[in-house]
Amino acid sequence: MKIAVPVDENTQNTNVCVSFGRAPYFLFFDTKTKQTYFVHNSAASSTGGAGIQAAQIIVDNGVDVLLTPRCGEQAADVLIAADIALYKTFSGSAQDNLDAFAADKFSELDDIHAGFHGHGGK
Amino acid sequence: MQDFMATEENSMKIAVLSGKGGTGKTLLAVNLAALAQPAVYVDCDVEEPNGHLYFRPKHIVQKPVCIKIPQVNPTLCNGCRKCVEHCAFNALAYVKDNLLIFDDICHSCGLCSLLCPQKALSEIDKEIGIIQSGRADDVCIHTGILHIGQATGIPIIQNLLLEASSADALTVIDCPPGSACIVMESIKDADFCLLVTEPTLFGAHNLSMVHDLVTLFNKPFGVIINKSIPGANPAETFCKENNLPVLGKIPYDKHLSILHSNGEIAVKHSETYRALFSSLLDAVIKEVRHETAPHS
Numbered sequence: 233m234k235i236a237v238p239v240d241e242n243t244q245n246t247n248v249c250v251s252f253g254r255a256p257y258f259l260f261f262d263t264k265t266k267q268t269y270f271v272h273n274s275a276a277s278s279t280g281g282a283g284i285q286a287a288q289i290i291v292d293n294g295v296d297v298l299l300t301p302r303c304g305e306q307a308a309d310v311l312i313a314a315d316i317a318l319y320k321t322f323s324g325s326a327q328d329n330l331d332a333f334a335a336d337k338f339s340e341l342d343d344i345h346a347g348f349h350g351h352g353g354k
Numbered sequence: 355m356q357d358f359m360a361t362e363e364n365s366m367k368i369a370v371l372s373g374k375g376g377t378g379k380t381l382l383a384v385n386l387a388a389l390a391q392p393a394v395y396v397d398c399d400v401e402e403p404n405g406h407l408y409f410r411p412k413h414i415v416q417k418p419v420c421i422k423i424p425q426v427n428p429t430l431c432n433g434c435r436k437c438v439e440h441c442a443f444n445a446l447a448y449v450k451d452n453l454l455i456f457d458d459i460c461h462s463c464g465l466c467s468l469l470c471p472q473k474a475l476s477e478i479d480k481e482i483g484i485i486q487s488g489r490a491d492d493v494c495i496h497t498g499i500l501h502i503g504q505a506t507g508i509p510i511i512q513n514l515l516l517e518a519s520s521a522d523a524l525t526v527i528d529c530p531p532g533s534a535c536i537v538m539e540s541i542k543d544a545d546f547c548l549l550v551t552e553p554t555l556f557g558a559h560n561l562s563m564v565h566d567l568v569t570l571f572n573k574p575f576g577v578i579i580n581k582s583i584p585g586a587n588p589a590e591t592f593c594k595e596n597n598l599p600v601l602g603k604i605p606y607d608k609h610l611s612i613l614h615s616n617g618e619i620a621v622k623h624s625e626t627y628r629a630l631f632s633s634l635l636d637a638v639i640k641e642v643r644h645e646t647a648p649h650s
Contacts, residue, residue, distance in 0.1 A: 281444025281459045288438065288447045306456055313449040 233263045235333065236295040237326045238286075242270035248321045248329055252300045253283035253307055259326050260293055263334075283307030290316065299329050300341065308344045366642055367525040369544035369573075373560020375531035377550045378580035378604065381614050383528040384408045385631045386638070388619045391492035394525040396518045398540040400483060400498040400507035405528050407617045411488025411495040417517075419498075419510045420479035422462045426453045430474035437466035437475060458505040483510045485517060494521065511539045519543070533567040541568070546642045547575040548601070551589040558588040565598060574645035576601035578634060601637040604630065 238255030239246040249255035254276045261268050271293065275285035283303070287310035290298055297317045311318060318341040321329045332338060370383040384405055387395040397403040424437075424446075431453055438446045438453075445459040446466060457480060467475040482504040486497045498514045500507040507530075518525055529540040541547055547568045551561040561577065568575045577593055582603035593600050604610070610627060613620050620627040 275444065278444055281441075281456065284447050284456060284459065285444040288449075291447070291449050306459065309456075310447045310449055310454060313447075313452065313454060315450075 233296045234294055235261045235263065235297045235299060235330065236290050236293065237261075237299045237321070237329060238273070238301075239270070239326050242272070244268065244327065246326050247324065248299070248301060248326050250301055252298075252303050253286040255286070258286075258289060258293075260295065261330055281306070284310055287311050287314075290314075297333070299333060299338070303341060303344055305344055305346050365522055365525070366546070366639075367527060367544045368546050368548055368638065368642065369527040369529055369541040370548045370550060371529040371537055371541060371564055371567075372531060372550040373533060373563040374556065377531075377552050377557065377560075378578075379531070379550050380405055380408075380528055381580070381610075381620075382548065382550055382578060382604070382631075382634070383526045384619055385621045385627070386635050387493050387524075387526040388491075389621050389628070389631055389635050390524045390526070392494075392523040393492070394494045394496070394518050394521040394523050396514055396525060396527045397495070397497045398511050398514060398527055398536075399530040400500040400510045400514075400536075401530065403497045403499055406486070406488075406495055406497045408619050409488075409490040409493060409495045411486075411490045411493075414486050414488035417485045417487075417513075418481045419483045419485060419513050420481050421509050422464060422477040423457050423460050423480045424455055424466050424475045425478045426455065427474045427476070428452070430472045431470075432472050432474075434471060436469050436471065440469055441466060462509075483507065485510065485514055487517060494518075494523070507536055508539050511536065515540075515543055533563045537564075537567065538571070541571060541573060544573060546638070546645060547573045548638060549575055549577045549598075550580055551577060552581050553579060553583055553587040553589050555588045558592040561589055561592060561598075562596075565596070574642070575599075576638065576641050578602050578604065580604045581606040599641070601641055602634040604634070 237259045238249040238252045239257050239259045240249050242257045255273050257270045259270055275282040284306050287307040291314040295316055299319050299321045301321045319338040320341040370379045372379050387393040397405040435448050438448050443459050443461050445456045447454040467477050483500040488495050496514050496518050498510040530536050549564050551557045577598050577600045579589055583606045621631050
């Protein structure tokens with residue numbers, strides 16, 4: 233199974249990024265091979281539709297599960313079309329979240345937001 | 355009626371705008387248009403147009419406003435993703451052999467259907483709103499109405515202004531509040547911008563924003579201070595400090611406010627208000643004539 237997490241830095245001890253579509257990097261972790269790699273999120277600097285493009289990156293990396301603090305409506309449309317399961321992270325390091333997910337301590341993300349579309353987030 | 359309309363002003367377009375809602379754009383725009391008849395009143399506040407409530411136009415003709423959005427023929431699409439990669443707005447995604455199209459993100463640029471090597475993408479119409487045109491006395495009223503849930507009213511404003519462009523009468527454009535894209539679209543063709551403000555700090559701050567906008571667009575402009583009261587007046591102070599021309603003031607007046615709240619056009623109900631708005635219209639026309647005179 234492949235897990236993705238939006239993160240602030242491309243280092244092993246990075247924190248989870250507060251944004252999905254505009255996270256600087258995505259961390260990918262393969263539970264079978266225990267391999268981790270990072271991909272720069274090219275959507276982060278786009279003027280609009282960042283969530284859609286970010287979701288496309290997640291889909292193209294063959295992800296099964298996305299751990300994220302939040303997710304917009306249109307990004308969710310793409311992820312759900314690809315049968316990717318969404319789980320809500322807690323604040324802290326990406327590794328803590330991956331460990332907690334492995335220990336089955338996660339709940340599914342059910343508060344998809346309508347997107348900010350130029351109005352900023354909280 | 356005074357002789358406001360010398361020939362060169364016959365098709366003058368005056369945009370009425372403000373940095374925030376509730377400053378009195380519609381109050382001013384409606385009364386100026388009613389005074390200047392023959393006139394054209396264009397309501398560009400497409401999210402909540404209310405000018406028509408004052409004019410109560412008759413013989414309304416309604417037209418839909420559509421935008422182009424891409425539609426995919428899945429049997430022709432081979433998943434090359436050219437459209438996904440080149441869309442400047444990220445309005446497309448490709449998942450599990452399916453092309454997903456996000457209408458609300460699409461800017462109708464048409465690039466995807468141009469690029470598609472398989473000719474799998476075509477453009478279809480999507481109705482986002484309507485334009486209603488009618489008449490009340492000698493005022494022609496054009497109202498733009500954006501359907502609920504649609505992302506942008508800009509195409510409606512473009513159609514509205516096109517509809518009103520052939521008019522041979524003074525045109526008053528009632529803009530949406532703020533200084534965003536939708537306001538830029540509304541003032542684009544205007545010959546003159548009237549900035550309405552209030553005598554508060556908030557009013558001064560929002561005036562400064564629309565002032566930046568009209569300066570950026572290189573539009574001649576003047577300020578009208580609404581709800582004017584004696585004493586401290588941050589909006590007027592801002593105008594003095596930055597050399598903004600104040601063309602007139604509308605006093606803070608409960609009776610005027612009640613008339614307006616009841617959907618009445620003030621100049622039709624009282625000589626006092628007729629005189630007040632006449633002096634404002636005079637000042638505006640004088641300024642427009644001055645600003646648009648050829649500099650030899």
